[in-house]
Amino acid sequence: MIELQAIERRYRSDEVETTALAGIDLAIAEGEFVAVMGPSGCGKSTLLNTLGTIDRPTSGQYLFGGRDLAQLPESDLAQFRAASLGFVFQSFNLIDELTIEENVALGLAYRKDAGDRKARVAAAMDRIGIAHRARHFPHQLSGGQQQRAAIARAIVGDPKLILADEPTGNLDTANGEQVMNILTTLNDSGSTIVMVTHSPSHADMAKRRIDMLDGRIIASAVRAL
Numbered sequence: 347m348i349e350l351q352a353i354e355r356r357y358r359s360d361e362v363e364t365t366a367l368a369g370i371d372l373a374i375a376e377g378e379f380v381a382v383m384g385p386s387g388c389g390k391s392t393l394l395n396t397l398g399t400i401d402r403p404t405s406g407q408y409l410f411g412g413r414d415l416a417q418l419p420e421s422d423l424a425q426f427r428a429a430s431l432g433f434v435f436q437s438f439n440l441i442d443e444l445t446i447e448e449n450v451a452l453g454l455a456y457r458k459d460a461g462d463r464k465a466r467v468a469a470a471m472d473r474i475g476i477a478h479r480a481r482h483f484p485h486q487l488s489g490g491q492q493q494r495a496a497i498a499r500a501i502v503g504d505p506k507l508i509l510a511d512e513p514t515g516n517l518d519t520a521n522g523e524q525v526m527n528i529l530t531t532l533n534d535s536g537s538t539i540v541m542v543t544h545s546p547s548h549a550d551m552a553k554r555r556i557d558m559l560d561g562r563i564i565a566s567a568v569r570a571l
């Protein structure tokens with residue numbers, strides 16, 4: 347599904363150049379659940395944002411379903427993101443002024459082909475166990491519930507790939523477990539997931555673990571079943 351070849355990402359400010367990704371080669375097949383680990387600053391978020399086309403590599407090739415994304419103009423990339431990707435972040439990034447169901451519906455905002463939007467939003471909230479909070483506002487929900495709403499927003503468009511950057515980073519143990527169980531269930535029903543985490547036990551719930559250091563992948567191991 348995904349192939350990264352010799353991906354580099356360098357940031358240049360006045361005098362200093364930072365290399366966030368120093369040559370990433372990575373293939374991810376459909377149905378995988380990949381955990382990305384490594385110390386702060388090693389490039390995990392940059393890798394995830396590159397996969398999400400939020401960030402453009404300085405050089406290298408990114409193939410998604412055989413398509414070379416590095417060549418696409420921004421307008422096509424926006425369409426690609428809307429149709430194919432779901433994002434979950436450490437901070438839930440819900441919009442305070444919108445209800446939970448309105449927030450979830452944002453996951454379909456850029457979709458022209460969404461069909462019955464109301465039914466899809468209801469189904470996504472149901473699936474993630476947040477339907478009873480549909481008319482509430484984000485501040486009325488616990489952190490765990492807010493993250494579940496964010497996951498519902500990520501999956502409402504039925505994305506090919508879910509990208510999660512420290513999705514349990516702001517949650518206590520119990521809510522973190524619940525979010526991990528939801529991601530595992532989504533993966534069991536076919537979603538491909540790439541998740542950045544600092545938690546070894548959460549990484550162990552993924553099918554494959556990638557370790558990064560200084561902008562490189564230093565290990566990739568499939569979990570023994």
Ligand SMILES: Nc1ncnc2c1ncn2[C@@H]1O[C@H](COP(=O)(O)OP(=O)(O)OP(=O)(O)O)[C@@H](O)[C@H]1O
Pocket residue numbers: 357358364365366384385386387388389390391392393
């Ligand atoms: N906009 C930017 N401008 C300059 N340097 C940046 C920028 N964004 C990230 N970097 C640098 O790129 C490197 C990788 O950052 P990244 O955010 O990917 O790390 P990370 O592994 O996600 O860390 P953390 O675990 O703390 O979230 C860091 O050295 C960081 O300082």
Ligand SMILES: [Mg+2]
Pocket residue numbers: 390391392511
């Ligand atoms: Mg990060």
